[in-house]
Amino acid sequence: MSKSLSEAVRTRIRALRSTARFSQFVGVGTVGATVDNVVLFLLVQRTGLGLAWAKLIAWELGIVVIFVINEQWTFSSHGEDGVGPLGRRFVRSNAVRFGGLLVTLAVLTVLTEQFDVWFMAANVIGIGVGFFVNYTCESLYTWQVHQE
Numbered sequence: 001m002s003k004s005l006s007e008a009v010r011t012r013i014r015a016l017r018s019t020a021r022f023s024q025f026v027g028v029g030t031v032g033a034t035v036d037n038v039v040l041f042l043l044v045q046r047t048g049l050g051l052a053w054a055k056l057i058a059w060e061l062g063i064v065v066i067f068v069i070n071e072q073w074t075f076s077s078h079g080e081d082g083v084g085p086l087g088r089r090f091v092r093s094n095a096v097r098f099g100g101l102l103v104t105l106a107v108l109t110v111l112t113e114q115f116d117v118w119f120m121a122a123n124v125i126g127i128g129v130g131f132f133v134n135y136t137c138e139s140l141y142t143w144q145v146h147q148e
């Protein structure tokens with residue numbers, strides 16, 4: 001590994017090791033996961049909407065809540081001001097979290113269909129599995145905390 005590449009990796013790792021930011025991200029993620037779970041439960045139990053469609057709707061509502069809180073609190077000192085940069089961060093955040101959604105959906109599907117786990121428990125487990133990927137990608141790609 002070249003010196004510049006190794007320094008780039010070290011810089012990113014240092015940025016990810018912020019205890020305060022990680023704690024905030026956990027708190028915000030908990031709020032988002034709560035929104036996701038409440039909406040998922042209501043849509044499945046009250047509308048007859050299929051699990052996959054209900055999960056997509058619940059996921060996007062959770063993502064919007066997470067993005068707004070992260071933008072205003074967790075990563076408030078990162079990123080350019082203005083509507084354009086804000087819109088780009090929102091699109092990047094959705095793209096990053098789409099990967100997390102795929103992980104969550106895979107875990108949800110496998111646990112409910114193969115192991116007969118209750119869909120709400122399977123959803124929480126899936127959210128947990130995707131958490132660290134989301135933290136890493138949101139920090140480094142969406143808000144670019146390593147460029148302080």
